Amino acid sequence: MLTVALLVGVTVLTFLAVEIGPLYAADRFRDLREPTPAERGRLDYLRETAGLDVDRIAIECRDGGEVGGDEADGDDPGSDSVGRIEVAVRGPPRRRVLFLSEAVLDDVDEDVAIGLLAAEAGRVETYYGEFRAVSVAAVVGVLAAIVTATVAFDAGFASLVAVGLAAFWVGRRVQYAADDRAADAVGAGRVADAFERVAAIRGVEPETGDWSTWFEVQPPLGDRIAALRERAGSDGAS
DSSP: OHHHHHHHHHHHHHHHHHHHHHHHHHHHHSOEEOOOHHHHHHHHHHHHHHTOOOSEEEEEOTTSOOOOOGGGOSOOOSOTTSOOOOEEEESSTTOOEEEEEHHHHHTSOHHHHHHHHHHHHHHHHTTHHHHHHHHHHHHHHHHHHHHTTSSOHHHHHHHHHHHHHHHHHHHHHHHHHHHHHHHHHHOHHHHHHHHHHHHHHHTOOOOOOOGGGTTOSSOOHHHHHHHHHHHHHHHHHO
8 A cells, every 4th residue: 555655656746847847947947037018018919819828927038048848949059149049838727837038029020939839839738748747757657666566577667668659659649739739820831930940040950750759759840840831731722
């Protein structure tokens, strides 16, 4: 009974760490500020256009650390006149916080900002963050069961492989569904353009999938852009 309680506790704590941890870390360790009245008015318009509903907005100061979603991870080796482009929604339902850098408001076109916000709205609507937290918690729970000998090693290892493969496959489907939601809201071409613009600012070429990406929940950005371009062409031909 004690072992079962331990496994449940480990699984729940892992879920909370993945779901709430990034929100706590960003609030505590990033140099953030509230939007000015003018910025809030503009953001309300951009969010309404993108279909993004959040409970709070936090802007990262230009000299602060990295805050961002998967669309804009990494350093910015691009033009000195353009700051780091970071957009991410963190936190559980009813505690959603939109984190964005000042560069999103100052240095990119409105269409780019709308495309990035729509991409985050799609992830919120498909509960991508919650899915990721559940997947990680399930893997950790199975590992804990193996370590505590609650299940036989062979059965536990087989379960771990099955859970991992299912998470990889479903996670990609959820991300593509999120991109479809964004395309429904603002157009597939606009979202693809936003992704490509951020990649250009960073000075990188969006990666496409190969054997090294088979075991990643997040599809390569290049594949996501290609899927959006294909949909934009289909929508234009219909």
